[in-house]
Amino acid sequence: MTTFVLLTITGLGLGAMYFLVASGLSLIYGLMGVLNFAHGAFITFGAYAGWWISTKVGGSVEGQLLVGAAFAMLVGAVLAAVVELVFIRPLYRRPVEQVLVTVGLALALGALVYGIWGADAKFYPVPDWMLDTTTILGANIPNDRFVEIAVAAVVLVGLISLLRFTRIGLVIRAGVENRAMVTALGIDVRKTFTFVFALGGAVAALAGVLSGVYFGTVDPTRGTTLLIFAFIVVVIGGFGSIGGSAVAAVAVGLVQQYANYYAADWLDWSGAGDVAVMLLLASVLLLRPEGLAPKVAH
Amino acid sequence: MRLRSFLVPLALLAVLVVVPFLSVDLPRILPGPLDSPGTLQLLALCLVFAGVALSYDILFGFTGLLSFGHALYFALGVYIPAIALTKWEWSLPAALGLLAVVAILVPLVLGAVSLRVSGIAFAMVTLAFAQAGNVVVQTNPRGLTGGDEGFSLNFDPLPDFLVGVVNTKNLYWLALGYAAAVFVVARLAIGSSTGHIWRAIRDNERRVEVIGLRPYPYKLISFVLASFLAAWGGLMWLLLIGVTPEVTTATLTLTLLVMVVLGGAGARFGAMLGGFFYTLLDYRLRSLSGEERIQDLPDVLRIPLSEPLFLLGALFIAVVFFVPGGLASLPARVRQLTQRRRAREATP
Amino acid sequence: MTDAPALAVSDLHVHLGESHVLQGITFAVSRGRVTALLGRNGVGKTTTLRALLGLVPRSRGHVSLGEEDVTKLRTHEIVRRGIGYVPEDRDVFAGLTVEENLRLAERGGAGRYELVYELFPELRERGGQKAGTLSGGQQQMVAIGRALLNENALLLVDEPTKGLAPFLVSEVAAALERAAGLATILLVEQNLGVVQRVAEDVVVLDGGRVVHEGGAKELFAQPERVRQLLGVHGGAA
Numbered sequence: 066m067t068t069f070v071l072l073t074i075t076g077l078g079l080g081a082m083y084f085l086v087a088s089g090l091s092l093i094y095g096l097m098g099v100l101n102f103a104h105g106a107f108i109t110f111g112a113y114a115g116w117w118i119s120t121k122v123g124g125s126v127e128g129q130l131l132v133g134a135a136f137a138m139l140v141g142a143v144l145a146a147v148v149e150l151v152f153i154r155p156l157y158r159r160p161v162e163q164v165l166v167t168v169g170l171a172l173a174l175g176a177l178v179y180g181i182w183g184a185d186a187k188f189y190p191v192p193d194w195m196l197d198t199t200t201i202l203g204a205n206i207p208n209d210r211f212v213e214i215a216v217a218a219v220v221l222v223g224l225i226s227l228l229r230f231t232r233i234g235l236v237i238r239a240g241v242e243n244r245a246m247v248t249a250l251g252i253d254v255r256k257t258f259t260f261v262f263a264l265g266g267a268v269a270a271l272a273g274v275l276s277g278v279y280f281g282t283v284d285p286t287r288g289t290t291l292l293i294f295a296f297i298v299v300v301i302g303g304f305g306s307i308g309g310s311a312v313a314a315v316a317v318g319l320v321q322q323y324a325n326y327y328a329a330d331w332l333d334w335s336g337a338g339d340v341a342v343m344l345l346l347a348s349v350l351l352l353r354p355e356g357l358a359p360k361v362a363h
Numbered sequence: 364m365r366l367r368s369f370l371v372p373l374a375l376l377a378v379l380v381v382v383p384f385l386s387v388d389l390p391r392i393l394p395g396p397l398d399s400p401g402t403l404q405l406l407a408l409c410l411v412f413a414g415v416a417l418s419y420d421i422l423f424g425f426t427g428l429l430s431f432g433h434a435l436y437f438a439l440g441v442y443i444p445a446i447a448l449t450k451w452e453w454s455l456p457a458a459l460g461l462l463a464v465v466a467i468l469v470p471l472v473l474g475a476v477s478l479r480v481s482g483i484a485f486a487m488v489t490l491a492f493a494q495a496g497n498v499v500v501q502t503n504p505r506g507l508t509g510g511d512e513g514f515s516l517n518f519d520p521l522p523d524f525l526v527g528v529v530n531t532k533n534l535y536w537l538a539l540g541y542a543a544a545v546f547v548v549a550r551l552a553i554g555s556s557t558g559h560i561w562r563a564i565r566d567n568e569r570r571v572e573v574i575g576l577r578p579y580p581y582k583l584i585s586f587v588l589a590s591f592l593a594a595w596g597g598l599m600w601l602l603l604i605g606v607t608p609e610v611t612t613a614t615l616t617l618t619l620l621v622m623v624v625l626g627g628a629g630a631r632f633g634a635m636l637g638g639f640f641y642t643l644l645d646y647r648l649r650s651l652s653g654e655e656r657i658q659d660l661p662d663v664l665r666i667p668l669s670e671p672l673f674l675l676g677a678l679f680i681a682v683v684f685f686v687p688g689g690l691a692s693l694p695a696r697v698r699q700l701t702q703r704r705r706a707r708e709a710t711p
Numbered sequence: 712m713t714d715a716p717a718l719a720v721s722d723l724h725v726h727l728g729e730s731h732v733l734q735g736i737t738f739a740v741s742r743g744r745v746t747a748l749l750g751r752n753g754v755g756k757t758t759t760l761r762a763l764l765g766l767v768p769r770s771r772g773h774v775s776l777g778e779e780d781v782t783k784l785r786t787h788e789i790v791r792r793g794i795g796y797v798p799e800d801r802d803v804f805a806g807l808t809v810e811e812n813l814r815l816a817e818r819g820g821a822g823r824y825e826l827v828y829e830l831f832p833e834l835r836e837r838g839g840q841k842a843g844t845l846s847g848g849q850q851q852m853v854a855i856g857r858a859l860l861n862e863n864a865l866l867l868v869d870e871p872t873k874g875l876a877p878f879l880v881s882e883v884a885a886a887l888e889r890a891a892g893l894a895t896i897l898l899v900e901q902n903l904g905v906v907q908r909v910a911e912d913v914v915v916l917d918g919g920r921v922v923h924e925g926g927a928k929e930l931f932a933q934p935e936r937v938r939q940l941l942g943v944h945g946g947a948a
Contacts, residue, residue, distance in 0.1 A: 250796075
């Protein structure tokens with residue numbers, strides 16, 4: 066039972082990170098029709114930005130982490146906005162080329178990370194109390210899991226509020242449904258694209274920082290690893306749907322943890338969780354090709 | 364099948380066959396003279412990727428299926444024979460037979476599942492399956508895959524003429540044979556009535572349905588054929604390089620995509636050109652990055668220039684922006700430009 | 712007050728795929744009048760409207776609003792010059808409520824809600840209802856209301872009565888009459904009864920070109936000509 070509780074909360078912690086990445090991807094694809102492979106770079110650069118700041122700033126570890134997270138989100142937003150303005154926008158009516166460009170950027174930016182920081186993992190500043198555990202139902206849960214879940218919950222509420230209560234959220238919801246009609250109402254939808262990209266970049270960077278806390282380290286492959294799971298979450302959850310991403314992220318995180326643990330005994334192999342997630346994706350798609358939610362931003 | 368359309372490929376083949384006998388030096392481009400083992404290994408690799416890129420082009424350029432998991436089938440060609448020969452100590456014919464069976468069954472099953480969806484969902488499913496393959500390899504179930512480090516191939520069951528540095532030229536010819544075989548098979552397939560339907564599916568799937576055909580079986584055939592061809596490329600990699608887990612990464616599929624687009628998707632030679640020259644460029648950039656004059660540059664320049672993938676990614680982006688048809692489209696574009704200029708000068 | 716027509720289209724060409732749909736459309740819409748754009752099914756009427764707004768790429772030609780040539784502008788810029796667009800198939804946002812659909816059309820944070828609710832009281836009642844759950848007729852009200860929300864000088868209306876029951880057709884026609892007092896209207900409509908009721912001028916398309924331009928009354932006084940141009944008798948289709 067205690068293992069189950071530990072697995073569940075860990076799964077939710079992972080799911081929290083997947084959700085952060087997936088939410089941006091989902092909005093970007095839902096609104097712009099762009100499958101953004103460069104999103105992984107936003108995660109990785111965000112993670113490294115957070116780490117880098119902590120090497121420059123003194124004070125408490127919590128403080129370093131907070132400043133790191135804020136700085137990372139800024140970096141993520143700016144990087145994403147630049148990518149959108151310089152590389153995506155000019156290819157507006159050429160969707161295949163847009164995807165190809167994000168592939169090129171993923172390769173190039175990924176290589177840049179290796180070049181700047183090297184392949185070795187760097188240690189992440191994690192406050193002691195996050196490394197400590199809290200006992201819940203007999204299970205010792207590392208406290209960082211709660212932080213990840215809390216952050217994701219805050220972002221979830223924030224995004225849903227943005228969509229529901231603001232003008233730009235209204236434009237996004239409408240744009241996900243019918244981009245052309247939004248322009249026919251006199252709205253410059255391209256500005257919204259840049260905003261959504263920047264927002265996605267900021268949230269992805271935050272996920273990068275959280276992943277640094279979760280794994281205790283950061284390395285150049287972090288973005289790609291998280292990205293693939295985020296893609297799966299987006300497809301299962303439905304493009305353009307924040308709620309769908311949240312549900313799917315939880316499902317993916319949990320399935321991964323449970324399968325990894327319980328199958329490890331049975332199959333003598335630790336990779337079952339990841340494979341199980343792939344199978345989950347395949348099953349969902351076979352039953353409902355459009356994912357869990359219809360193409361509506363909510 | 365007109366003989367004339369085969370003239371250029373045949374001429375090219377003739378030139379390539381003769382390469383290991385030439386003692387020609389291409390200093391900036393190749394590591395040594397044409398008949399040296401180092402160069403022959405590199406050229407063999409270029410030929411292998413010419414073939415693998417063409418196999419991917421069947422899927423992407425001709426049938427319009429954007430798969431992000433093609434590397435999985437290439438990886439099958441690396442790992443299945445390696446495991447059979449080394450871990451299970453099978454004979455060569457048995458290992459090859461196993462590969463042939465696996466290289467048909469796996470894409471058949473995975474393709475049957477993946478093709479139930481299309482577009483982005485299809486791309487994601489293929490990516491997911493390939494990533495699953497990556498995980499299987501990395502987590503080393505029962506010690507079969509060697510995890511992060513791979514393992515050394517057991518060379519005993521292999522015929523002597525394929526083993527050893529002195530026989531690199533035989534591997535080169537084998538690679539050439541592979542590339543030629545892929546070329547012929549692809550040509551035949553694309554030119555057949557099935558191939559016509561592939562192109563119709565790529566251009567307008569709805570129209571294919573309207574004329575009463577179901578696209579699904581044709582897409583599946585394309586998928587299986589492309590994967591089968593890629594698997595034998597994997598075998599070539601195994602012989603030339605060995606067992607390396609990098610062949611299971613998403614980066615490899617993305618690289619294949621880059622090769623095809625660089626060369627020209629859906630164009631006759633395009634993908635092969637892309638595969639060949641990308642591999643060559645990758646090698647050349649790697650050795651360039653180690654050179655002193657690069658290492659001496661200030662960080663801002665040194666870092667990007669030291670990473671071949673950065674330069675290749677940047678090149679790819681430039682091609683997507685400015686030459687979307689890839690290298691293969693350059694002659695047509697040049698012709699278009701000169702025609703347009705002539706037309707402009709002609710009209711008052 | 713300028714003499715320039717509210718809308719002038721000159722030598723408009725549009726290619727859709729391989730098809731040369733519009734082959735040099737030229738016509739003008741006079742200020743303050745209702746002009747009907749007519750023609751057989753599939754002749755390119757909707758394409759013309761969409762091309763005016765830049766929703767469909769133009770291979771050649773010019774579009775002017777009043778004195779200004781708007782050919783090079785992007786869709787939202789053209790629309791902001793004061794155009795209300797009511798598309799064929801309505802294109803309301805199903806996931807948004809009625810009120811949100813209207814609010815989205817606001818420019819500068821304000822709109823003539825009183826006018827819209829006066830014309831279509833049901834929209835006020837159903838403000839919180841998701842537009843996707845509305846009936847066809849109600850969605851049409853949202854689409855028209857959206858276009859009237861701003862003080863648009865020009866309304867492009869595409870088959871507003873398509874698929875509607877007769878009493879709704881009448882309501883829509885009445886709304887159009889009301890709107891005609893407020894703006895110039897270019898109306899694509901298959902229902903000739905509605906056309907005869909509201910239109911003052913007509914432009915007829917055939918084979919990708921304009922084949923007739925003139926007064927509505929004059930055209931409908933010649934049923935033979937109507938049948939020749941449109942393939943129907945001069946009455947409600």
